[in-house]
Amino acid sequence: MAGAATITNPTGAAVSAAVLEAASPRLPGTLTRIALIGNPNSGKSSLFNQLTGLNQKVGNFPGVTVDRKTGVSQLTPQHRAEIIDLPGTYSLYPKSLDEKVITDLLYDRTSKQYPDFVVITADASNIRRNLLLFTQLADLGLPAVLALNMMDVAEQHGVKIDVEALQRELGVPIIPMNARKGIGVAALKIVMSQELGAPSVHFYDPDEDLLPMIRQIRYYFNLHNDYLALHYAHQFRQINFLTADERAYVEELTQKYGFDATAQQAQETIARYARINDILLNTVSVTRTERNEPYSNRLDRVLTHKVWGYLIFFGVLFLMFQAIFAWAQYPMDLIDQGVAWVNSLIKANLHGPLIDLLTDGVLAGLGGVLMFVPQIAMLFAFIAVLEETGYMARVTFMMDRIMRKFGLNGKSVVPLISGVACAVPAIMSARTIENWKDRMITIFVTPLMSCSARIPVYTVLIALVVPDHKVLGIFNLQGIALMGLYLLGFLAAIFSALALKLLLRRKERSYFIMEFPVYRWPRWKNVGITIVEKVKTFVLQAGKVIVAISVILWVLASYGPGNSMARAEQRVRASAAQQGLTAKEVDMQVASQRLENSYAGTFGRTVEPVIRPLGFDWKIGIALITSFAAREVFVGTISTIYSVGQDADMSTVQQKLAAEKDENGQPFFTPARAFSLLVFYVFAMQCMSTLAATYRETKGWRWPIMQMLYMTGLAYVSSLVVFQLMK
Amino acid sequence: MPARPTPAKSVAPRSVKDLSLGESGTICCLKDPEMALKLLEMGCIPGTTVRLNSRAPLGCPITLVLGDEDYTLSLRVNEAATIMLKE
Numbered sequence: 001m002a003g004a005a006t007i008t009n010p011t012g013a014a015v016s017a018a019v020l021e022a023a024s025p026r027l028p029g030t031l032t033r034i035a036l037i038g039n040p041n042s043g044k045s046s047l048f049n050q051l052t053g054l055n056q057k058v059g060n061f062p063g064v065t066v067d068r069k070t071g072v073s074q075l076t077p078q079h080r081a082e083i084i085d086l087p088g089t090y091s092l093y094p095k096s097l098d099e100k101v102i103t104d105l106l107y108d109r110t111s112k113q114y115p116d117f118v119v120i121t122a123d124a125s126n127i128r129r130n131l132l133l134f135t136q137l138a139d140l141g142l143p144a145v146l147a148l149n150m151m152d153v154a155e156q157h158g159v160k161i162d163v164e165a166l167q168r169e170l171g172v173p174i175i176p177m178n179a180r181k182g183i184g185v186a187a188l189k190i191v192m193s194q195e196l197g198a199p200s201v202h203f204y205d206p207d208e209d210l211l212p213m214i215r216q217i218r219y220y221f222n223l224h225n226d227y228l229a230l231h232y233a234h235q236f237r238q239i240n241f242l243t244a245d246e247r248a249y250v251e252e253l254t255q256k257y258g259f260d261a262t263a264q265q266a267q268e269t270i271a272r273y274a275r276i277n278d279i280l281l282n283t284v285s286v287t288r289t290e291r292n293e294p295y296s297n298r299l300d301r302v303l304t305h306k307v308w309g310y311l312i313f314f315g316v317l318f319l320m321f322q323a324i325f326a327w328a329q330y331p332m333d334l335i336d337q338g339v340a341w342v343n344s345l346i347k348a349n350l351h352g353p354l355i356d357l358l359t360d361g362v363l364a365g366l367g368g369v370l371m372f373v374p375q376i377a378m379l380f381a382f383i384a385v386l387e388e389t390g391y392m393a394r395v396t397f398m399m400d401r402i403m404r405k406f407g408l409n410g411k412s413v414v415p416l417i418s419g420v421a422c423a424v425p426a427i428m429s430a431r432t433i434e435n436w437k438d439r440m441i442t443i444f445v446t447p448l449m450s451c452s453a454r455i456p457v458y459t460v461l462i463a464l465v466v467p468d469h470k471v472l473g474i475f476n477l478q479g480i481a482l483m484g485l486y487l488l489g490f491l492a493a494i495f496s497a498l499a500l501k502l503l504l505r506r507k508e509r510s511y512f513i514m515e516f517p518v519y520r521w522p523r524w525k526n527v528g529i530t531i532v533e534k535v536k537t538f539v540l541q542a543g544k545v546i547v548a549i550s551v552i553l554w555v556l557a558s559y560g561p562g563n564s565m566a567r568a569e570q571r572v573r574a575s576a577a578q579q580g581l582t583a584k585e586v587d588m589q590v591a592s593q594r595l596e597n598s599y600a601g602t603f604g605r606t607v608e609p610v611i612r613p614l615g616f617d618w619k620i621g622i623a624l625i626t627s628f629a630a631r632e633v634f635v636g637t638i639s640t641i642y643s644v645g646q647d648a649d650m651s652t653v654q655q656k657l658a659a660e661k662d663e664n665g666q667p668f669f670t671p672a673r674a675f676s677l678l679v680f681y682v683f684a685m686q687c688m689s690t691l692a693a694t695y696r697e698t699k700g701w702r703w704p705i706m707q708m709l710y711m712t713g714l715a716y717v718s719s720l721v722v723f724q725l726m727k
Numbered sequence: 728m729p730a731r732p733t734p735a736k737s738v739a740p741r742s743v744k745d746l747s748l749g750e751s752g753t754i755c756c757l758k759d760p761e762m763a764l765k766l767l768e769m770g771c772i773p774g775t776t777v778r779l780n781s782r783a784p785l786g787c788p789i790t791l792v793l794g795d796e797d798y799t800l801s802l803r804v805n806e807a808a809t810i811m812l813k814e
Contacts, residue, residue: 090768126798129770262760269767296799297780306784397801401785410788513765513806516790516799 032081033114034073034192037102037137038121039130040088041517043149046179047121048085049529051189056533075193084115090129092136093234093265095511096434100238106140107231108241109224117143117196119188124154124161124176127284131276132269135203138172139227143196146174147188158287166283171201180523203275204268206230213257217250234261296390296518304394313395317417320382324375324421324452331374339367357554364636365550369543371632372422375452376538377531379421383414384530388522393514400512406494407501408445409438410512416442416493419449420486423690425534427697435510441500443697444707447690448493450486450682453631457681458485460635464657465674489682492714553600553626553633560598568593600626614680614716615673615723624680629688631681672726676719684715743791744808746779752812753777759809769800771810 052071087098122130177184400410418426604622757763
């Protein structure tokens, strides 16, 4: 057989002919489904990126809310495979939502998603612990390949692995690799293009006493092996596709046989390690070289130092904010102007209600989404680098003690930091928190962090009421006000967490057991792919919602009850003729009057009594309602309401706001009103996408509704206090 | 090793929490069954040597280096207290 020739790869190790003997080439044209599984930090994402490049897409696993990454890999000129990237895990007993995705995929053989085989990545320099997951997967009876990664690191550490011997012991093909450099990928692809049988070696047999129960489960569900049946006994409560009757049946069995899941699992883990030790004894030799202290340790002495550690962390945060707010401004302006240019080009050449819908509705909404792409890209570049280098683990480590006091967890730091850009990906990143209570609290408070969509509101209003003075020679008063608003959001987040910690009665153990990865240079390809992927997700997912809302808003602002808008327009034109205004001024007044009499304007009037105690009038009411869907809409709505034309830039918005008079002829935007509005925007839940994300992540309406009521209530009360005190 | 002030104390079973910075020990058993599952999977296997590598600035969590592979684990002090050491 041609495929049985020895494949040599650049690490010098060889894939023996023996392993491939049982294999036969797959039929050309069939799309093989391959799942990629491995421990965290075992190089799984690197391998995924090597195999698929930019042929990746993010979707949802059927039935669950966790993102699923898939990609297509061209294995040989004739064979393509669909690669499913699964979250990193240490074992098949899931402890977090992320890890549950794996068992969901592997329990149901009849599912259309069930993989044809699995590629298991293992860190060769940490082979003992990495093989635990391997032996569990092999016992499930799926055809498997072991990608033995980081061979170079293992060699540096004096770990010598006899790949041939290990291959015989484990009964699956092993490909020694260095995924970061792409070494071994070609050999892996060739093995992946073969039809593989189930692993020939078993690593763990359940206790004799358990066999009657296991067999009954096995026959009841028609399962192909005992180990899978044992997992059913463990996880029946969490297996989605089981019916209530089936669950009841398994539960009855576990009770009848006195099945102690915890003890069994502990015994299994120890038995597996014993077996792994035996295997490694014959296949791996470690020559203890007298090594210098690892550079990681020396770096840690500085990066987690009680003074330097925090200073460096705040320095990194400062740099990140600087990048997001200052550097991203240029591309943002370009995109903004680009969309405006396209918009005016269409408007200049085409007319009609459909064109208005396209320009003022869809394009305006789209511009609002696209404008944030540079900030999102910048933020995820930072977060990807922090994750890749291993620094994020140190931040979590340094912050755990502090965060715990507020009912959060060291791992909550990542969502809170991401929340400064956008709450949607931030809420998604809370998945790695194993503890239910910690995770819910984190999701609940993350939207209080001041996201980038609040910046336009902050900028406009601060410029209006805070003088552009220097304080102590270096600090700008407006800058201090801006920073104060961020701080206010942050304090609200952590104190809300504290309140929730006391309110939520549920007692659950909070773990903080986490691998400390060694420091590594970021793989720029991975960073790049992360950026492209996140931006794509943001534009597609958030974009759909924002565009839909923009369209609805456009309709509400363009049409009114009966013919009230037409009548209003006639009135304005009649009085304008007497005052001798220019055509442009007339158009502006018409737009303003039409808006006041539109559905949106009617809503504004309706809510006015409710927001009057906060110092707001019906015009702000419209802006509040429209920006309820997304804060980005505020400035646009305000500029329309205060009859500013479409081509207005920010300074004219400010001039109009400054020129706005109340009923006594005094300037409308007093510091009291402006700060009241600012505080409202710091706290209020004005983001449909965030609510949708919370719904997705908590699988129900309870949390998003509570979040909205709480944040809006907090915003209302704080605005009320601010306005009544400052008035 | 520094002399212990009260001889009675050294008789009491020690856990990883009682290690001083840089000191090593051998894991004998895991006290808390539920936590043990996670710890076992993460490589805290009885018989493995463990060294207290560092403490977070506020004293908790801590990091441990396990076995002779360069594997560092970070965990809270109360979790470390469930990992018992051989005498």
